[in-house]
Amino acid sequence: MKLSGKTALVTGGSRGIGRGIALELAREGADIAIADARLGTDAQKTLSDIQALGREAVEIEADVSKADQVAFMIDRTIEALGAVDILVNNAGVLSAAPVEELEEAEWDRIMAVNAKGPFLCSKAVIPHMKVCGGGRIINVASIAGKNGFTTLAHYCASKFAVVGFTNTLAKELARDGITVNAICPGIVxxxxxxxxxxxxxxxxxxxxxxxxxxxxxxxxxxxxQTPQDMGQLAVFFATAPHVTGQAFNVDGGVELH
The missing domain is CATH 1.10.1220 (Arc Repressor Mutant)
Structure with missing residues (x-):
């Protein structure tokens, strides 16, 4: 298995794309920590499915927009599973409204989870990865981080931010053995x-x-597209030492850049 002996932390890992990524990484041998702002039956089902694949798994309740909870999440993963070799910044939120009707508080909520979250999680895990000699950071952006969609200005802005953050962080960490890439899902x-x-x-x-x-x-x-499609790209990013700074579309041909 390609990821035997590795540990992955997947935010928003209980359901949807996060669950698909967590399961594909587990199938390749990684132990998995799944984190969500609210844990429930979805988290329990994903945890059980990971364990059924013969992998160690742990669930952690954490809000990725809060620095203290992010620090706890990283520490808890290391305590339970020994390391964070792969960080998947997947947690995300969405709403729809034209800019003229969009409330400032809603703009801030979307940006806090979708853009600030990957920043806080990456910042918290980088020192650990450097000590361990390297790692993989995988951000989940969107085709909405490549092109605008009506009524989704705040969501698109947050995902464009993730793409730019990915490219910049990859350059900063290029000599540290840490790759940083983004998955841009289409319609899942x-x-x-x-x-x-x-x-x-x-x-x-x-x-x-x-x-x-x-x-x-x-x-x-x-x-x-499917959550499994996103998981397959995550496995590639997790095992490709010389691919970094990229934002790959998995969208059936929607975006060609």
Whole structure:
């Protein structure tokens, strides 16, 4: 297994893309810590599935927008699993509103989790990775970090920030054996796209019809992506020592840059 003996910390790892990444890393031999602001049945299911693969697993309750909770999360992972070889900054939030109607507090909430979170988590883990002789930081951005979407200005701004942060941090850590890359998911059937299918549905259109229309009109391949797709790219980033500073799209051909 490619990641035997490694430990990965996945924020927002209980469900959706985070769960898909955690399971793919576990299948390749990594022990896994999953962190979420609120733990529940989703976390328990993901934990059990990781353990069923023969891997060690731990769940940690932490808000990635709070520096003290991030520090606890890193320390708890090291205490329970011995190291943080791979950090996956996946935790994210979403809402939709035109800029004219967007509340300042909502802008701040989205930026705090989506942009500040990867900064705080990376900052906290870098000293540990340097002492260990290297590591992998994998940020989850979005195709919304490559192009704008109506009513998602705050979300797009946060994901553009993640792409820029990824590129800059990769350059800063290039001589330390730490690679930094970003996954840019396309359309994945998680709670976010259930929400957007409702928000963006046409008059007289149901949520399922809205979902199907977006798949058909946005994705050249005409097929939605999956959490497992994102996990496969995470495995590649975790095992590629000379790939760094990149923001790779997994979107069926939507974005070509």
């Amino acid at each position: 059937r998680t709670w976010m796209w259930d929400y957007l299918s409702e928000e963006w549905r046409a008059p007289e259109e149901g949520v399922e019809d809205s979902w199907a229309r977006h798949i058909d009109t946005i994705i050249p391949q005409g097929i939605a």
